[in-house]
Amino acid sequence: MGIPKKLKNMNAHVDGEGYLGKIAEFEEPNLALATEDWRGGGMIGPVKIDLGLEGMEAKLKMGGHEASLIRKFGTTRVDGVRVRLTGAYQADDGTAAQAVECYIGARFSEISPGTAKPGDDTEHDYTLPLAYYRREVNGRTEVEIDMVNGVFKVDGFDRYAEIMAIISS
Structure with a gap:
């Protein structure tokens, strides 16, 4: 029987600026294949045909007002905002902590400052539709997706x- 690795702590960097003590949450993108049903003659039921990938979206939640992030809103590049999230995951079984890093290239499509009331929490949410995503565990790339350049690597296999190769020649 094992003990799961849990997030013990994290930090975020946006365009190189660190947000230690300010980042409240990070929502990694869902990874999903774009599929459609196909049932040809002689088949007794449909199968899902792979048509590429669904769009990806990540979310940041900051503990309060961050003018430097609001200033990035409206960038014209699909990957104009670079985010690196570093998390330390550890099981309470005496094993070493794991470094999990997510690198994303995106832009803010929505900034939600929520409600503001003196004396209450004032978290701000940032939505990022991704053009680029890479997830590393202890320095090893597990997933890398570059929507614009046609890269879809999982465990080192593109x-x-x-x-x-067919469409580039």
């Missing part, structure tokens, strides 16, 4: 390389 699942889209064959298609890119």
Whole structure:
């Protein structure tokens, strides 16, 4: 029987600026294949045909007002905001902590300052539709997706390389 690794602490960097003590939450993007049903003659039921990837979205929640993040709103580049989230995951079984890092290239599509009331919490939410995503565990790249450049790597295997080779020549 094992003990799960839990997030013990984290930090976020946005365009190189650290937010230690200010980052409240980070929501990693869901990874999903874009599929459609196909049922051809002779098949007894449909199968899901892989059509690429669904769009990805991440979210940041800051503990309060961050003018430096609001100033990034409206960038014209799909990857104009670079975010690096570093998390330390550890199981309470005496094993070493794991470094989990997420690198994203995106832009803020929505900034939600929520409600403001003196004496109450004032968290701000930032939504980022991703153009680029890479997730590393202890320095090893587990997933890398570059929507614009056609990169879709999982565990070191580029699942889209064959298609890119055909259309790039």
